[in-house]
Amino acid sequence: MESSSLIQGAGAFFYATKTKRWLFLMRADGRHENTWGLVGGKSENSEIPIQTLHREIVEEIGETTIQRVIPIEKFTNNNFEYHTYVCVVEQEFIPTLNNEHKGYCWTDIDSYPRPLHPGVFTSLDLDVILEKIKTIQEIIS
Numbered sequence: 001m002e003s004s005s006l007i008q009g010a011g012a013f014f015y016a017t018k019t020k021r022w023l024f025l026m027r028a029d030g031r032h033e034n035t036w037g038l039v040g041g042k043s044e045n046s047e048i049p050i051q052t053l054h055r056e057i058v059e060e061i062g063e064t065t066i067q068r069v070i071p072i073e074k075f076t077n078n079n080f081e082y083h084t085y086v087c088v089v090e091q092e093f094i095p096t097l098n099n100e101h102k103g104y105c106w107t108d109i110d111s112y113p114r115p116l117h118p119g120v121f122t123s124l125d126l127d128v129i130l131e132k133i134k135t136i137q138e139i140i141s
Helices: 049-061 118-125 127-140
Strands: 007-016 021-027 039-042 068-077 080-089 101-107
Touching (some): 007 127, 039 080, 068 118
Parallel strands (some): 007 080
Antiparallel strands (some): 007 021, 007 039
16 A cells, blocks of 8 residues: 555543543534544644644644653554544643534543544443553553
């Protein structure tokens, strides 16, 4: 497969160490309207996944101070590759949402909002990914 045909994307779970809660965003439109997801999207031009992540963060929730970025998953399907990270922040913040989202919530990982965006559901439904998320929470807290 030629690399030019590969569609890449990146997204992140945000974790606040002070409250031990995770950020979810509600989609405002499109195929997955009214589902809860993460910050993220497709790469533009020749961005590498971490550049995509940083751009998407600024576009979707505004500037925020991130203490640490931890890669947790690379999902590949045909010509699509999606990189998921955990972004660690000290405390919860009020995101400055763009038009892609119409709500947000901070919640415990075991009581996340529903319905989830299908991609986020798939990640959290995989025991290995959920275990990584819980391990990161345990180590960082």
